[in-house]
Amino acid sequence: MSERFFLYDDTVETKTRFVSFMGDNQRFDLAVIQSDRYYGKQLVLDIQSNRFAIIGEDDLKEPGYIEHAFNLNEENAEELRDFLFEIV
Known part of the structure; x- marks a missing residue:
């Protein structure tokens, strides 16, 4: 086997929030990870x-982004978007 070529291999401190909430039609179980990467955006799983998606306020304002990233219909995406606006 040839020598592995790493593009990067960093260890960083993170703050992870695990949150679960019930929307009108769907339960959301999320892990929201904050670090010094991704230009201040958060990794939402x-x-x-x-x-998962890397999300900042600009992404929440982008039409269709949450629907596409999390494969949600418009109503469920709006519930997730509302929650994420509170924490981003």
Whole structure:
């Protein structure tokens, strides 16, 4: 096997928040990870659906972004978006 070529291999301190809430139609189980990476954005993992996205306020304002990133219909995406606006 040839020598592995790393683009980067860093260890950073993170702050992780695990939160679960019930929307009108869907339960959300999230891990929200903050670090000094991603230009101040947060890594949001939906544990139920195995989907994740790097999210900042600009992404929340982008039409269709949450729907696409988490494979949600418009109503469920709006509930998630409302929650994320509170913490981003």
